[in-house]
Amino acid sequence: MSVAVLARGLGLRRRRGEASRDCSFELAAGRVAALVGANGAGKSTLLKVLAGLLRPAAGVVEVTGEVGFVAQEKPLYRSFTVAETLRFGRVANPGWDADRADRLVEEAGLPREARVTRLSGGQRARLAVVVALARRPDVLLLDEPLSEMDPVARQETLRAIMVAVAETGMTVVLSSPVMGELEGVCDHLLLLDDGAVRLACDVETLLADHRIVVAPLGADFGAHRVVETREGERQVTAMLRVTPGLDLPAGLVSEPSLDEVVVAHLRRAGVAA
Amino acid sequence: MIWFAWRQQRLALLALGGYALVVVAVMVHHRFTMPGRFGDEELRACFASLASSCGITEDGWNASSAIRETAAGLRFGVLGFVALAAVFAGAPSLSREWEQHTHLLALSQSVSPRRWFAAKVGVVAVPAVVLAALLGATYAWWTSGLGALIGAQQRLQTGRFEAQPLVMASYALFAVVLGVVVGLVVRRVVPAMAVTLVGWLGALYAVRWYVRPHYATPVVERLGNGVADGRWTLLTGFLDRSGGFVEQAVVDGPLRACAQGAGNRFESCLAEQGLVGRAVLAHPADRFWLFQGVEAGLFAALAGVLLLGAFRWLHHRYRQPISHRPPSRGPLSRQPVPR
Amino acid sequence: MKGLRLIEFRIDRRSGVATYLQLVHQVKQALRLGLLGPGDRLPTAREVVEQTAINPNTVLKAYRELEREGLVEPRPGLGTFVRRSLVTPGVAEDSPLRGDLLEWMERARGYGMGREDVEALFRSVLDQRF
Numbered sequence: 001m002s003v004a005v006l007a008r009g010l011g012l013r014r015r016r017g018e019a020s021r022d023c024s025f026e027l028a029a030g031r032v033a034a035l036v037g038a039n040g041a042g043k044s045t046l047l048k049v050l051a052g053l054l055r056p057a058a059g060v061v062e063v064t065g066e067v068g069f070v071a072q073e074k075p076l077y078r079s080f081t082v083a084e085t086l087r088f089g090r091v092a093n094p095g096w097d098a099d100r101a102d103r104l105v106e107e108a109g110l111p112r113e114a115r116v117t118r119l120s121g122g123q124r125a126r127l128a129v130v131v132a133l134a135r136r137p138d139v140l141l142l143d144e145p146l147s148e149m150d151p152v153a154r155q156e157t158l159r160a161i162m163v164a165v166a167e168t169g170m171t172v173v174l175s176s177p178v179m180g181e182l183e184g185v186c187d188h189l190l191l192l193d194d195g196a197v198r199l200a201c202d203v204e205t206l207l208a209d210h211r212i213v214v215a216p217l218g219a220d221f222g223a224h225r226v227v228e229t230r231e232g233e234r235q236v237t238a239m240l241r242v243t244p245g246l247d248l249p250a251g252l253v254s255e256p257s258l259d260e261v262v263v264a265h266l267r268r269a270g271v272a273a
Numbered sequence: 274m275i276w277f278a279w280r281q282q283r284l285a286l287l288a289l290g291g292y293a294l295v296v297v298a299v300m301v302h303h304r305f306t307m308p309g310r311f312g313d314e315e316l317r318a319c320f321a322s323l324a325s326s327c328g329i330t331e332d333g334w335n336a337s338s339a340i341r342e343t344a345a346g347l348r349f350g351v352l353g354f355v356a357l358a359a360v361f362a363g364a365p366s367l368s369r370e371w372e373q374h375t376h377l378l379a380l381s382q383s384v385s386p387r388r389w390f391a392a393k394v395g396v397v398a399v400p401a402v403v404l405a406a407l408l409g410a411t412y413a414w415w416t417s418g419l420g421a422l423i424g425a426q427q428r429l430q431t432g433r434f435e436a437q438p439l440v441m442a443s444y445a446l447f448a449v450v451l452g453v454v455v456g457l458v459v460r461r462v463v464p465a466m467a468v469t470l471v472g473w474l475g476a477l478y479a480v481r482w483y484v485r486p487h488y489a490t491p492v493v494e495r496l497g498n499g500v501a502d503g504r505w506t507l508l509t510g511f512l513d514r515s516g517g518f519v520e521q522a523v524v525d526g527p528l529r530a531c532a533q534g535a536g537n538r539f540e541s542c543l544a545e546q547g548l549v550g551r552a553v554l555a556h557p558a559d560r561f562w563l564f565q566g567v568e569a570g571l572f573a574a575l576a577g578v579l580l581l582g583a584f585r586w587l588h589h590r591y592r593q594p595i596s597h598r599p600p601s602r603g604p605l606s607r608q609p610v611p612r
Numbered sequence: 613m614k615g616l617r618l619i620e621f622r623i624d625r626r627s628g629v630a631t632y633l634q635l636v637h638q639v640k641q642a643l644r645l646g647l648l649g650p651g652d653r654l655p656t657a658r659e660v661v662e663q664t665a666i667n668p669n670t671v672l673k674a675y676r677e678l679e680r681e682g683l684v685e686p687r688p689g690l691g692t693f694v695r696r697s698l699v700t701p702g703v704a705e706d707s708p709l710r711g712d713l714l715e716w717m718e719r720a721r722g723y724g725m726g727r728e729d730v731e732a733l734f735r736s737v738l739d740q741r742f
Contacts, residue, residue, distance in 0.1 A: 032667050051381050052591060069381035075374040077281065088277050092382035092389075128378075135383065159665035166658040166668035184623050184631035184666040204630060257626075 004029040004064045004139050004171035005050060011058030012042040012049065013195035021058050025190060025200035027173065029064065029138075032165060034182045034203075035175040036262055037192035038270060043175040044072050046192060047141045050173070064171075065138025066095065072143040074128040076116045083112040085127060086134070093135040101134035104160055108153070121148035129157055133164050140164075142174040146181065158185055179259045191262065193269035203258060210261045213238050215251030222246060228264040239264040274388060278396035285362040286400055292357060293404040296350045300415040303347075307340060307418070344416065351408045351436045355444045356473055358401040363452020364462070364469040366393050371460035386591040387584055394453050394580065401445040409441030429505040429561050431481060434568075443569035447576040448473045454579045457586075480571065488567045489560055493518040496551040503558035511543065512552040519548060618642075618652050623664050631666055635674035643683065643698035654684060654692040 003026050010023035023046065027033055037043050048054040049061055051069035076085055082105060090096045105112065108126045116124060125148050132140060140161070146154045162185065164170060173190070176182055189206055191199035199206070210227070213219075214237050223246055227239040239256060242248065256264075279286070367390075370376040379389055416433070427433055434440070452469040459465040486507055494504065495512050510520040524546050531542035543550070556564070619642050621635055629637075642648040654675065657668040675692050678684045685695050701707055720730050 030669065032669070048377075053377060053380055055590065066383065067381065069377070071374060071377040071381075073374040073377070075376075075378040077375055077378075078373065080280065084280060088280075089382070091274055091277055092379070092384040094383055131378075155665055159662065162661040162665055162667060163658060166661045180625065183625045184664075184670060187667050187669050204632075207630065 002029045002064065003027070003062075004031070005173065006062040007046075007050075007059065007197075009059040010046075010049065010056050010061060011195070012045045012056065022196040023059065023192075025197045027171060027188060027190075027200075029171050030165070030169045031188045032162075032172040032186050033174070033188035033190050034179065034186035035173055035190045035192060036177075036179060036266070037175075038266060039177075041192045042195040043192055044143050045195075047071075047143050047173065047175060050139075051141050063139050066135070068132040068135055068137030068140040070125075070128045070132045070142045070145055072147075074121075074125045074148075076124060076128055076131075078117045079115065081113050081115050082110050082119075082127060085116060085131065086112075089131045089134055095136050097134050097136050100136075100164075101130060104130040104133060107156065107160065122150055122153050125149055126153060126157060129160070133160060136168060137170060138168075139171045139173070142172070144175055144177065146176065154181060179262045183258050189258075189262070191265055191269070193266070198269055199265055206261060207255065207258060209241050210256050210264075211240050211242055211248060212254045212256045212260070213240055213249055213251045214254075215249055219249055219251060221249050224248070227261075228268055274384060274392035275396060278392040281393075282362055282366065282397055285365070286397070289354070289358055289362055290400065290404060293354055293408055296347065296354065296408060297411045299350075300347055300411045303340075303343060304415045304418050345432075347412065347415075348432055348436050351412050351441070352444075354405060354408055355401075355441065355448045356470060358397070358405070358445055359448035359452040359469050359473050360466045362397045362401065363449040364456050364465040366397055366453045366456055368456030368460055368462045368465035371456070372462055380591050386587040390583065390587055394450060397453065398446055398449045401449045402442045405441040405445035406438045409436055409438030412436045413438060427503045429503060429556060429558055429564065431505075434505075434561075434564065435477070437565055439565045439569045440572070443572040443576070444477070447476070447572040447579075450576040450579045451476070454583045457583055476572075476575070480568070484571070485564065485568060486556075488564050489556060491554045491556055493552050494555055494557075496553060504553070504555040505558075505560075506553045506555040508554040510552060510554065511546075511548040512550050513547050514549055518552055518554050520554075524548065618648055619655065621655075621660055621664050623666055632670045632674040632677065635660075635671065636677050639674070639678055640683070640698060643694065644700070646697065646699040648694050649697050649699075650694050652694045653690075654694070656691060 005025075005027040007026070008024050009021040011021050012023055023042075035043050035046065045054060047069065048071070049056045050063055051067055052063075053069070077088065080088065086098075086101050086105065089101065090098060105127070108123070108130065110119070110123055110127055110130075116127070119127065125145060129142070129145055132142070142161075145161075146157060149157060158181070161172060161174075165172060174182070174186070187203050189199055189201060189203055190197060213221070214235055215221075217231065217234060217236050219236060219238075221238060221240055223243045225241040225243070227241055229236050229238040231237075235251075239260070240248075367376075370379060380386055382389075413428070413436075416428070428437060435444070448469075451472055452465070455469045455472060456462075456465045459468055491507050493512065493516075508518075508520055510518055510522075511524060513519050527546055528539075528542055531545060532539055619639065621638055623631055623634055625631075627634070639648065639654065648654075655663075657671040657675075660666070660671045661668045675684060675686070679686060679692075683695060683698070684692050686692050701709075717730065720733070725733070
């Protein structure tokens with residue numbers, strides 16, 4: 001499988017004048033990756049570096065093909081109308097898919113003659129995503145694309161992106177402050193902490209690797225890696241990254257949701273920092 | 274891309290066009306309505322000798338001072354166009370993109386940063402240069418009809434020199450490019466406007482005082498009783514016996530002391546100092562086109578340097594990450610799922 | 613291809629069950645109930661995505677899983693088709709077993725049992741036997 005995005009020894013931060021070099025990962029073509037991390041972890045910086053809008057302090061980035069990008073600010077020309085915004089997309093992109101643009105604008109119910117200033121935050125975000133999708137990128141980078149949208153718009157936007165993935169096999173990286181809405185959407189996870197990639201893996205592998213075990217206080221978790229523990233009066237609840245082939249400790253074992261795994265890792269990163 | 278750049282700047286460009294056309298119309302109006310005698314040779318000699326006895330009426334004097342004032346005002350209007358174009362069309366061009374984060378949109382499209390930049394510069398610079406040249410040409414044509422007052426023979430003087438078509442065109446090019454490039458550095462609209470204005474006026478001032486006098490070697494001209502012929506005077510002073518120029522300031526003290534002595538006449542004082550008469554260090558009027566050409570070339574070259582620098586910076590800064598060959602587009606091909 | 617689909621998928625994002633497994637379960641359920649039978653075409657990945665806004669890779673993964681279990685087969689250029697049914701005689705609408713269960717549930721109701729009581733009883737016997 002070909003690699004669509006690759007980062008090697010990427011420095012997103014400078015510490016005492018020296019670039020950190022601990023952001024490395026690769027993403028296969030056709031994957032839909034969630035980029036998660038605390039505020040200030042470097043999500044926007046990483047996306048801008050991947051989009052070629054920011055030069056990293058160190059390291060190498062390789063991106064295959066055309067890159068589409070929607071910045072967190074959802075920038076659009078405010079004095080333009082919706083129709084003029086689409087015309088801008090057309091003149092700025094030889095590969096512009098006018099049919100797709102028209103269809104998406106119609107689906108989103110965006111009035112073509114309305115000025116961008118008159119649109120709501122959610123509508124603006126949808127228009128920004130439409131512009132990014134209609135240029136038919138090979139790699140689509142979205143910085144918190146859903147943040148200002150209502151639930152219906154979120155669902156419709158995710159659907160439009162997923163349909164584009166099904167149609168073209170494009171690769172997507174999208175950052176999000178919450179994980180819940182991305183379940184079933186993302187098949188890959190990039191967990192960023194302080195400019196470093198702490199986790200970069202397949203979502204299903206990640207879920208298969210983690211277990212929540214409720215065991216008596218002082219239980220021995222053996223060779224399994226403890227991500228996080230919470231101690232009660234008599235028992236301890238632990239999130240484990242299990243080592244294959246080893247028995248799980250005695251206790252009540254359950255499978256965590258993606259949300260739980262991500263939050264546990266984020267908290268762990270926060271404590272370590 | 275030209276449509277896009279035009280769409281972004283159209284208000285400023287239309288306003289500039291309107292401004293230029295109004296100033297042009299005022300000049301045309303004046304040319305056709307001013308009293309014809311301002312062009313008369315007789316009157317010219319009369320003004321030059323500043324004699325009150327050559328039969329000019331009170332009305333004539335009033336009309337002539339009115340036309341001088343109008344000319345000064347219009348010169349301001351003509352030169353002001355360059356500043357307006359730089360501040361209101363040049364400076365916001367890129368600073369607004371950064372201020373509103375739309376550079377993130379523009380620079381992440383397929384179009385290269387350099388093409389985007391070229392369109393943005395071109396759509397402001399081309400109309401500004403054309404309008405500036407039009408304003409300069411109209412000013413030159415109008416003043417050519419003013420004869421003795423501020424006619425063509427005075428066009429090497431500061432203030433008139435700058436309002437000519439060739440230099441106006443290159444000023445507009447430079448000032449607009451300066452505005453755009455300042456926007457790329459300052460990235461906020463209002464500060465970019467202020468920096469552009471200061472930068473343009475500073476550049477013009479510096480060139481006027483420190484560069485323009487050196488376009489050619491000034492010549493020494495002895496002052497006679499004749500009419501000032503439109504030369505550009507740099508220094509006034511005296512001619513010594515060997516034909517050299519002595520600056521006024523050098524001999525000011527001794528001359529003054531001498532002239533205040535009892536019974537001494539000024540001429541004998543001069544002779545005492547080894548001077549033979551009054552003179553100026555000046556550029557003759559026939560250097561007009563040479564000076565226009567050098568000044569226009571200088572500002573065009575400065576604009577070129579700014580453009581080149583901005584191009585190189587953009588290319589370096591916003592180069593796409595290393596990219597492999599684009600993959601073949603198509604549906605997920607691993608699975609036989611029909612569309 | 614618009615029109616009636618043979619199966620409508622429903623994704624529960626909060627269930628904690630992997631999305632591709634939800635799809636697998638729903639296809640199997642439809643196969644058991646006879647809603648899908650041999651020769652029926654499953655919706656394409658794009659159609660499922662259009663309907664559910666899930667990742668198309670997930671749909672493909674579910675279909676691969678069903679293929680591995682021998683329930684469906686991909687026909688290049690045509691789509692993914694059902695190979696065999698999971699309908700057992702006991703599940704059909706008119707089977708005697710179903711009738712017996714219906715009768716049993718009526719009796720349970722007669723004893724004043726609620727839905728949860730019935731479920732608990734059913735489950736405990738189910739766990740005992742299967």
